[in-house]
Amino acid sequence: METIDYGEEDLHKVMTDNTLHSTLTEAEMALARHCLDYALRSGAQKVRITLSKSLMNLVGLLNGEVDKTAHALDRSLQLQLFVDGKYGAFSSNRLEREELEAFVRSAIDTVKMLEPDPYRDLPAPERLAKDAVSGRELNLYDPAYEKLTAADRRKMALASSFYHPASGKEVSSAFPRLIAEEGEYSDSVFDSLTIDSQGLFARHTETSFEIGYESTVEDAEGRHFSSYWWDATPRLQDLAIEGCARTACQRAMEQIGPQEVKSGKYTLIVDTECASKLLTPLLSALGGYSLQQKNSFLKDTLGQKVFPEALTILDCPRTPGDTGCRLFDSEGVATREMPLIEKGVVKTYFLNTYMARKMEMEPTVEDATRVKVLPHGACKNLEEVLQKVGEGILVTGFNGGNSNPATGNFSYGIEGFLIRDGKRVHPIREMLITGNFIGLWNNLLIAASDARPCLSKLVPTLAFKDVDFSA
Amino acid sequence: MIQNKEYYFHTFAVERSVMQKLVEEALRSGGSYADLYFENTTYGSLLLRDGAVTSGGSHIDYGLGVRVLSGEKTGYAYCESTAWEDMLACAKAAAQIASGTADVSPYGTPNPSRGEPNPAADRYPVRESWRETPMSSFLPFLQQMEAEVKSRDRRIIKLMANLAFQMSDILMFNSYGELKWDTRPMGSVSLSAVFEQGGVTENKSVSRSFRCGAEMLSESLIREMADEVVKGIDERFAAGRPKGGQMPVVMGAGASGILLHEAMGHAFEADFNRKGTSIFADKMGRQICPRGIQIIDDGTLTGNRGALNYDDEGVPGQKTYMVEDGVLTSYLHDRISAAHYGVRPTGNGRRESFRYAPIPRMRATYMESGTAKAGDLIAEVSKGIYVDEFSNGQVQIGEGDFTFYVKAGFLIENGRLTRPVKDINIIGNGPAALADIRGVADDLAVDPGAWTCGKEQSVPVSCGIPTVLIGNLTVGGE
Numbered sequence: 013m014e015t016i017d018y019g020e021e022d023l024h025k026v027m028t029d030n031t032l033h034s035t036l037t038e039a040e041m042a043l044a045r046h047c048l049d050y051a052l053r054s055g056a057q058k059v060r061i062t063l064s065k066s067l068m069n070l071v072g073l074l075n076g077e078v079d080k081t082a083h084a085l086d087r088s089l090q091l092q093l094f095v096d097g098k099y100g101a102f103s104s105n106r107l108e109r110e111e112l113e114a115f116v117r118s119a120i121d122t123v124k125m126l127e128p129d130p131y132r133d134l135p136a137p138e139r140l141a142k143d144a145v146s147g148r149e150l151n152l153y154d155p156a157y158e159k160l161t162a163a164d165r166r167k168m169a170l171a172s173s174f175y176h177p178a179s180g181k182e183v184s185s186a187f188p189r190l191i192a193e194e195g196e197y198s199d200s201v202f203d204s205l206t207i208d209s210q211g212l213f214a215r216h217t218e219t220s221f222e223i224g225y226e227s228t229v230e231d232a233e234g235r236h237f238s239s240y241w242w243d244a245t246p247r248l249q250d251l252a253i254e255g256c257a258r259t260a261c262q263r264a265m266e267q268i269g270p271q272e273v274k275s276g277k278y279t280l281i282v283d284t285e286c287a288s289k290l291l292t293p294l295l296s297a298l299g300g301y302s303l304q305q306k307n308s309f310l311k312d313t314l315g316q317k318v319f320p321e322a323l324t325i326l327d328c329p330r331t332p333g334d335t336g337c338r339l340f341d342s343e344g345v346a347t348r349e350m351p352l353i354e355k356g357v358v359k360t361y362f363l364n365t366y367m368a369r370k371m372e373m374e375p376t377v378e379d380a381t382r383v384k385v386l387p388h389g390a391c392k393n394l395e396e397v398l399q400k401v402g403e404g405i406l407v408t409g410f411n412g413g414n415s416n417p418a419t420g421n422f423s424y425g426i427e428g429f430l431i432r433d434g435k436r437v438h439p440i441r442e443m444l445i446t447g448n449f450i451g452l453w454n455n456l457l458i459a460a461s462d463a464r465p466c467l468s469k470l471v472p473t474l475a476f477k478d479v480d481f482s483a
Numbered sequence: 484m485i486q487n488k489e490y491y492f493h494t495f496a497v498e499r500s501v502m503q504k505l506v507e508e509a510l511r512s513g514g515s516y517a518d519l520y521f522e523n524t525t526y527g528s529l530l531l532r533d534g535a536v537t538s539g540g541s542h543i544d545y546g547l548g549v550r551v552l553s554g555e556k557t558g559y560a561y562c563e564s565t566a567w568e569d570m571l572a573c574a575k576a577a578a579q580i581a582s583g584t585a586d587v588s589p590y591g592t593p594n595p596s597r598g599e600p601n602p603a604a605d606r607y608p609v610r611e612s613w614r615e616t617p618m619s620s621f622l623p624f625l626q627q628m629e630a631e632v633k634s635r636d637r638r639i640i641k642l643m644a645n646l647a648f649q650m651s652d653i654l655m656f657n658s659y660g661e662l663k664w665d666t667r668p669m670g671s672v673s674l675s676a677v678f679e680q681g682g683v684t685e686n687k688s689v690s691r692s693f694r695c696g697a698e699m700l701s702e703s704l705i706r707e708m709a710d711e712v713v714k715g716i717d718e719r720f721a722a723g724r725p726k727g728g729q730m731p732v733v734m735g736a737g738a739s740g741i742l743l744h745e746a747m748g749h750a751f752e753a754d755f756n757r758k759g760t761s762i763f764a765d766k767m768g769r770q771i772c773p774r775g776i777q778i779i780d781d782g783t784l785t786g787n788r789g790a791l792n793y794d795d796e797g798v799p800g801q802k803t804y805m806v807e808d809g810v811l812t813s814y815l816h817d818r819i820s821a822a823h824y825g826v827r828p829t830g831n832g833r834r835e836s837f838r839y840a841p842i843p844r845m846r847a848t849y850m851e852s853g854t855a856k857a858g859d860l861i862a863e864v865s866k867g868i869y870v871d872e873f874s875n876g877q878v879q880i881g882e883g884d885f886t887f888y889v890k891a892g893f894l895i896e897n898g899r900l901t902r903p904v905k906d907i908n909i910i911g912n913g914p915a916a917l918a919d920i921r922g923v924a925d926d927l928a929v930d931p932g933a934w935t936c937g938k939e940q941s942v943p944v945s946c947g948i949p950t951v952l953i954g955n956l957t958v959g960g961e
Binding site: 079083084105115228237275413417444447483 | 529532533535537541542544545546555556557558559561562563573576579617618622640641677679683684685724727728745758765874875878882883884885886887888905907908912957961
């Protein structure tokens, strides 16, 4: 076992210097404003600019030793130009003033050669966010980030590892079949500013801290089984490091000894870790670009009861401190809490200014921000769901598959467990589920209330009846 | 496309002496190897939607990635400027990984290719540069394509055609003193149509992607893509789901190469084997599929999406036999894994951009033709499925379980193609599927579509295969 001496003094200097400039500086924001003015002076009638900056540090482990480190500072300026009734989108990470001015001139020339598009415009001013001034209104920035050193990062990465002597865990006794363990700690700060030619000023700043482990175990015949566990949070003190490697290893061990299960219709239980896979296609089908191109199985359903009474899905983008929340979308439009599906009725299409004008509908927001599936069926967590359904197949991971956006038909590979009497009987492998999303969600039995806060979509453990399984 | 050395020095505002000094700084903490990867990529795109080319743009991505190796450990950092102070800070950040004592592991043989890049050996010559051809000249191509496609089928209610192109200037230097440079072009055209028939909608997409210049935008390409996007749409409307379960699967020539990519290609990438996680970790030299089968990963196909003059570690692009006569003969190596296994790197060290450290990745992965006839393989199957149109695939490296999503195919009943099927996932196990290949036809085709592999980073790849019969895979169904 080897430990690594980084040469802390040099490293601390590098990291400290970068940390001081990890969020947008006044000079950088002034450059964005200059770029906007320059575009207007150069022939654009309307302009929107998003300037973003991020700093990321990562420590990766292989079997309890540091295997890789990474340090990344990114800056990008995105430019959206409205010129003579035409529109173009551009970006560059070369942020020297002269370079940008040349880039803007070239971009305007490019827009001029496109065909006119009467539907392109900036959002109406009254729809723009006016409460995102400091970027920290949502309390998603943790100042603890600024004090982190490379040694801190290494310590957190190693803290959970089964292989590292400092962890005090004995690999051979705890998990004798563990053959490989990969771990990764990373943190980042992201800062963005969106301005436009009608006065928009919207800033968003957030930190993120992540820990993740993947373990591979071997059965008596030498077959390998892998699984993972992770956590992520905007605040360092909330990061659940302890137990991460253990959970990954336990999940891998549970997969040993898979058996075949006959094809047929079973109750599908899908745990909160992977349940969003079944929701994402619904959200895509509510998107303006799919709807306008008639490539959505939810076209012409706004206001209609397509799903069961039991299904309510909200977008809650403004909860302070909540992962993924935003006060404004990519156009600078203020987000708001709203139902997407309410008691089975389709309530919201995601229509930006462009798509709304094309479809002659009222604009909403570009996309969902913080989706939440409301509970149904009076179960708190997975174990209660299993007890309630009694028999079925618990899906704990998806392996490939896809869906048809026009029809809603889907087919996915799965891994998980056969369930009898509310208990896991044995793991299953090489199985598939097949169906149609409207039919699937109409067979919703239970939505628990156990969604992990680190998930980008708050989708709890779900249960559906009569799902086709192939094996 | 290979330009003269001064072009790259000018683009990145560096000289050899500067790069040498930077590498020395990167190794100052005791690393055993360091390399620099300069990139200047310009992207352009045009989108035809609702009958007009109303959306377009361009993007610039410029920067330097610095990698320091200490043993098999990697320190990586990048910056978006080639000012000396930014590059120096970047090198110091990458040097974090070093332990203070130099490791002696050799990262591939120094000077794997002697001399400077040779324009005469260029695998992606460019006749019409994407950078120098006015974007306005591309509009008629998209407009003509729309007219051509719509003339083929009146059921089309929506059509989108997208042209995306890029040119990447790359300059690489390492602590062996190896200096390589390259300019990589890529042009991609995609077409997506929505059809309506009796109130029911169906969609179909096709794409073409090549490492070449704007000369690819030809009338023959328009006709080829128009033919393909309307082909089989009657069957698409008529198609259903089969009854799911285990059955023989005939993989049609071309895009079915996704089988090789998912079922074995990833498992042969040596980083997974170095870590002991791959199901093929201890299979080197063993018979893993029937005799007579050759499986290749190839960076030498001129104009192919996976072609490389040099990989992203400066190792020459090459053709690698992974399986010869059914025996596993080579993993796919970057410099780290090659050093681990004591072999030469195979030119598979690839990265999405300067923002990523290179890792072993596929290029164009295919199986050589066999001797059977495709029709005979179908005739062998009494009840099974024929598949030849796909959208995506995935693999679990440890278990070897792979899947791929079938957009369209046919049932095989009593040796004949009968009812069309669509939107099904197929799942199998890599080693089992390889061992269960029952026949290989003589019709190898490398698919020209815009395949992208997403293992940690996105890189362009391609795949191909002759028609192949696999004895038993699990097919999703009702």
